[in-house]
Amino acid sequence: MSAQTLVQKLFARAAGGLPATTGEVLTCRVDLVLADGEALRPGPRAEPHPGLLRPGLFCVGSDPRLAEGGAVGAFVSVVNADELGEVVASGTRRLAVPATRFMRWSGLLADGVGAEDMMLTTLARFGPGGLRGLTLEYCGEAVHALPMTQRMTLCRMSADLGACAGLVAPDDGTRRWLHGLGGRGVDVEAWFSDEDAGGERHLFDASTLAPQVGLPDRVGAVRSVDDLEPTRIDLAVLGAGAGACYEDLRAAARVLAGYRIADGVRLLVAPAVTAGVNAPEVAGILRLLREAGATVLPRPDGGAALANGARAICATSRDDLASRGSASARVYIGSPFTVAASALCGRIADARELLG
Numbered sequence: 252m253s254a255q256t257l258v259q260k261l262f263a264r265a266a267g268g269l270p271a272t273t274g275e276v277l278t279c280r281v282d283l284v285l286a287d288g289e290a291l292r293p294g295p296r297a298e299p300h301p302g303l304l305r306p307g308l309f310c311v312g313s314d315p316r317l318a319e320g321g322a323v324g325a326f327v328s329v330v331n332a333d334e335l336g337e338v339v340a341s342g343t344r345r346l347a348v349p350a351t352r353f354m355r356w357s358g359l360l361a362d363g364v365g366a367e368d369m370m371l372t373t374l375a376r377f378g379p380g381g382l383r384g385l386t387l388e389y390c391g392e393a394v395h396a397l398p399m400t401q402r403m404t405l406c407r408m409s410a411d412l413g414a415c416a417g418l419v420a421p422d423d424g425t426r427r428w429l430h431g432l433g434g435r436g437v438d439v440e441a442w443f444s445d446e447d448a449g450g451e452r453h454l455f456d457a458s459t460l461a462p463q464v465g466l467p468d469r470v471g472a473v474r475s476v477d478d479l480e481p482t483r484i485d486l487a488v489l490g491a492g493a494g495a496c497y498e499d500l501r502a503a504a505r506v507l508a509g510y511r512i513a514d515g516v517r518l519l520v521a522p523a524v525t526a527g528v529n530a531p532e533v534a535g536i537l538r539l540l541r542e543a544g545a546t547v548l549p550r551p552d553g554g555a556a557l558a559n560g561a562r563a564i565c566a567t568s569r570d571d572l573a574s575r576g577s578a579s580a581r582v583y584i585g586s587p588f589t590v591a592a593s594a595l596c597g598r599i600a601d602a603r604e605l606l607g
Contacts, residue, residue: 294342306437321416488563
């Protein structure tokens with residue numbers, strides 16, 4: 252058999268072992284349907300599925316944020332509500348095997364630089380929708396050094412590039428993370444792209460990457476914080492939309508520890524439900540953030556209305572925040588490090604200078 256990409260192996264398994272040639276339409280058996288906070292085993296008698304996302308699974312969901320499942324080496328196809336009903340009933344989905352683009356990140360990120368910065372620089376290179384219909388496989392030393400939630404950020408933000416999926420080949424870090432959530436006997440060995448598998452390779456150097464800022468003008472307008480003119484902010488938001496995970500909260504706390512946010516700036520923090528997995532640590536982090544002047548919200552989707560002319564920076568989708576206020580408000584995008592540093596300084600700031 253010729254060399255195969257990870258996505259080809261995922262499709263081949265779901266198609267019952269049939270060869271998965273790029274571009275070929277296959278009928279794939281769906282392992283999990285993800286809808287309304289539940290994981291269902293599809294079929295004529297759909298029932299709740301207690302299992303976790305695991306490497307090798309073929310999944311379908313209706314929320315674009317579910318694409319982050321690619322971080323464990325599972326394929327997640329995002330569909331609309333009508334298509335989801337059909338998948339639940341039939342247990343299958345017909346889909347063409349997508350081509351792969353490899354995003355290889357060498358080196359390691361500097362302290363104060365995160366996965367959002369990696370994706371913003373990728374978005375600047377290819378443009379919104381510039382990799383439409385492709386699978387993006389993130390690989391290299393920098394990717395596998397990321398915690399799982401940061402790998403999820405890579406996969407979730409792949410949609411901004413028009414990709415049908417983002418993937419990271421599972422490794423021992425994946426196994427440990429799933430084990431901590433109750434996953435036992437997880438197979439990570441079989442799910443990888445062969446060395447000489449087909450697909451264009453794009454190279455990035457993580458060691459030289461500066462924090463990146465998504466500008467409010469349009470999706471794809473990105474500038475390095477080093478090249479950004481002084482930009483004041485009124486509001487910093489961590490966790491709008493899906494909520495801030497444990498690593499996001501921890502990053503912000505590292506920047507803000509021992510300081511107070513700038514006068515005239517609001518910092519809103521909305522922890523994700525999943526942050527509770529690390530409940531004792533999260534309680535301490537939230538206490539530190541409150542001491543720094545942050546307002547901790549009871550749910551991710553509240554409290555962030557924007558006034559006329561307001562300038563905000565958030566570590567989330569721009570749409571999650573911009574839809575809640577004045578059309579004249581300007582919303583910038585940055586990593587949790589950058590959001591916290593900006594709240595502290597009252598302007599868009601570089602967390603590396605505070606952590607160094």
